[in-house]
Amino acid sequence: MHAIFSGWLIVMKLAAIYTLLAALATICNIAAQDIFLSVYRGPYDIFLSVLSGTAAGLILKYVLDKRYIFRFKADNMTHDGRVFLLYSLMGVFTTAIFWGFEFTFHLVFQTDAMRYLGGVIGLAIGYWAKYALDKRFVFRATGGN
Template sequence: MNLLVSYSLFAIVATIANIASQDLFLRAYSGPFALVLSIGVGTAVGLVTKYLLDKRYIFRYRTSGMGHESKVFMLYTMMGVLTTAVFWAFEFGFHFIFDDKMMRYLGGIIGLGIGYWIKYQLDKKYVFISKEVKC
């Protein structure tokens, strides 16, 4: 149960980081492709936040150097492609259906929640599995 609570809290932290960075970006930039760029920025911020929290506190995983760190992060990112598609589908879908900023963010939150559940399953099975030293 502790793992579920921790993972859920970290998913909430990463979701807040994602949505907040999108909102900050849109407040600072309103030029061409502002919405798409803001979602890209939010995705990147959320990805790095979630990776650092998952690696350290959920999977208690320690990499053996920069090369290994890069490989693990790349694999983590690749596992996130599908889950990012789920997140984006909900966020863009809510944007086009409701044409409202708050509803777009709600779609993003729903998509992130579904995506994070899928991502945990993938990370557990494919990313944080080697016999490297654990924290």
């Protein structure tokens, strides 16, 4: 019984940490979009802001995940680059979810606030799926936990 309870606590702790880190990456993503739009309003501004937010969130999430979730240490910069590339490739599907929600909310509601809400919903769903992909294909396959 103690082993089951102990295992459950470990899983809950990991879930709480992952949720916190996902929230930080989400804030980074939305903030980067908002900052981008405060500087540039012109052709393709929404798309470019979402792209900038995606890049900022991706980099932060990779750094946080590899350290605090998967406790991964690369052998060298080349190894880290390969792992980041694989991490990014696993994110293509989840990015499609995120972008789908954000752009749909933008088209339906036509406000930045609702577009950001769509982005937050899409990121939450995407991060849930991304954890499973990263655990199975990125960090396990590259020597992580």
